[in-house]
Amino acid sequence: MKILLYSEHLKLVEKSGVGRAINHQKKALEENNLSYTINKKDDFDIVHINTVFPSSLWMSKFAKAKGKKVVYHAHSTEEDFKNSFRGSNFLAPFFKKWIMKCYSSGDLIITPTPYSKRLLKGYGLTNPIVNISNGIDLHYFAKNxxxxxxxxxxxxxxxxxxxxxxxxxxxxxxxxxxxxxxxxxxxxxxxxxxxxxxxxxxxxxxxxxxxxxxxxxxxxxxxxxxxxxxxxxxxxxxxxxxxxxxxxxxxxxxxxxxxxxxxxxxxxxxxxxxxxxxxxxxxxxxxxxxxxxxxxxxxxxxxxxxxxxxxxERDIRFIGKQLEQEYRKLIAASEIEYTIEKAKNLNAGDTF
The missing domain is CATH 3.40.50.2000 (Glycogen Phosphorylase B;)
Known part of the structure; x- marks a missing residue:
């Protein structure tokens, strides 16, 4: 199992919470010996997307077309977009429609807290949603x-x-x-x-x-x-x-x-x-x-x-185990889907 941590346009978000979250995911996967890449040209089984740029949505659709599973990490909501930048309150309803389009393209939505999960469900998203903390590296952040x-x-x-x-x-x-x-x-x-x-x-x-x-x-x-x-x-x-x-x-x-x-x-x-x-x-x-x-x-x-x-409770090593569990569920679902599809094709062949 190999994960693509999709990191296009990382420079635009690296100083934000999203940028920190991506770094936490890298560390969490490394600490749990999970194979990952940030190169979209590499082979992978699951793409994990953290951003809502147009290229991110394109990557989600591209991966699905290739039969890969998509995890969409929902860091943003309409609520936390408001009162941010100049004009953000006017743009918030449009932003909500856009992020719903992005998130709904995923096979699984991950969001950091039960609160943000409730917000997303309230938007009417029907994809499976789980809440997993962004985590914290307790080895690094220790008083000295x-x-x-x-x-x-x-x-x-x-x-x-x-x-x-x-x-x-x-x-x-x-x-x-x-x-x-x-x-x-x-x-x-x-x-x-x-x-x-x-x-x-x-x-x-x-x-x-x-x-x-x-x-x-x-x-x-x-x-x-x-x-x-x-x-x-x-x-x-x-x-x-x-x-x-x-x-x-x-x-x-x-x-x-x-x-x-x-x-x-x-x-x-x-x-x-x-x-x-x-x-x-x-x-x-x-x-x-x-x-x-x-x-x-x-x-x-x-x-x-x-x-x-x-x-x-949110130690990054524990977060890695939670991510691994969700990744493996997607891989198992993919294998079941493949078996069902293969059986359908065989049955269709028997008809002739």
């Missing part, structure tokens, strides 16, 4: 004092400085407007947002927020995974203000790094993250302020060990 020291030195932070970080594109859906407002109202803390989007593509409100000048607010832009790991190690709180997600790989990274986590209380996290148990949740700016102070002043109990257990 050296990482912490490197982060603090780079950003000229004293040991006594309380640092709050977030990670994501410069888009409204990610909660960047609230992040800036909190920085304005809490000058005693340092706020750092990692990630980048061309400001020509974002709304006026987001552009204004990113261009805000405050002594305690920093936008270093996109950083590589090593620098991000340093930041997780050296900061005091991961603040995830997103309004909509299909999972949130950076959240898994923060949980794995055993950093206190405060998130917005949204439906996607109802199934697997519990307030006051493995994370803290808030909704309004006032609630976030209270929670931030409680966590950083250690007035609230640490939940990092319980949060780590959540990440542990």
């Amino acid at each position: 004092n050296q990482y912490s020291k490197r982060f603090r030195e780079k950003y000229q932070l004293d040991e006594s400085d309380k640092v709050i970080i977030s990670v994501g594109l410069y888009i409204e859906r990610k909660g960047i407007l609230d992040f800036v407002e909190l920085a304005k109202s809490m000058p005693e803390y340092t706020f750092i947002w990692f990630g980048y989007t061309n400001l020509n593509a974002v709304s006026t409100k987001v552009k204004k927020a990113v261009e805000t000048t405050l002594p305690n607010l920093y936008f270093p832009g996109y950083v590589n995974s090593e620098e991000l790991r340093d930041a997780y190690s050296g900061s005091d709180l991961f603040l995830f203000l997103t309004h909509e997600e299909t999972e949130g790989i950076v959240l898994l990274e923060a949980l794995a790094m055993k950093i206190p986590v405060l998130i917005r209380d949204i439906p996607i996290y109802e199934d697997w993250l519990t307030n006051n148990e493995n994370v803290y949740k808030s909704n309004s700016l006032d609630q976030f302020k209270v929670s931030i102070k409680g966590i950083l002043n250690k007035e609230l109990p640490s939940l990092v060990e319980k949060g780590y257990e959540v990440a542990k």
Whole structure:
């Protein structure tokens, strides 16, 4: 069994959650000794598609025409397309129709969470859908004092400085407007947002927020995974203000790094993250302020060990086993289909 991880136009998504998910899949397959290729000219049994470009849909149809099985990974929904780039709300209904066309071409749809699975079923998709986490590499994302020291030195932070970080594109859906407002109202803390989007593509409100000048607010832009790991190690709180997600790989990274986590209380996290148990949740700016102070002043109990257990359940090696199970089901179904078709042809021949 050989898997084609279809990676055309990877450069366009490599700095996004989709790009990270593709890298996680490579690692998950390698850790489980599963054969894969990223070269579409190689022979393969199953194509696993993560993107929704026109070439991705073409690849799905091409593979099916060759008798190959297609796994379509649903990372995007209409809901998380909204409030992203300029004009995204107007385009969202058209985007939904397009992704439905892409996803419906698969023999199997994989999506990261039960929440995103419910959304897709609500669209009327009839293909089999399973939810499998994007996973987290616990060996790589592990807290280390050296990482912490490197982060603090780079950003000229004293040991006594309380640092709050977030990670994501410069888009409204990610909660960047609230992040800036909190920085304005809490000058005693340092706020750092990692990630980048061309400001020509974002709304006026987001552009204004990113261009805000405050002594305690920093936008270093996109950083590589090593620098991000340093930041997780050296900061005091991961603040995830997103309004909509299909999972949130950076959240898994923060949980794995055993950093206190405060998130917005949204439906996607109802199934697997519990307030006051493995994370803290808030909704309004006032609630976030209270929670931030409680966590950083250690007035609230640490939940990092319980949060780590959540990440542990999504270890990339376990995710690889889940993927393998679904791949093998498709191969078995393909063999059954071949046997049935062969029997039909033999019977048709007997008629003559």
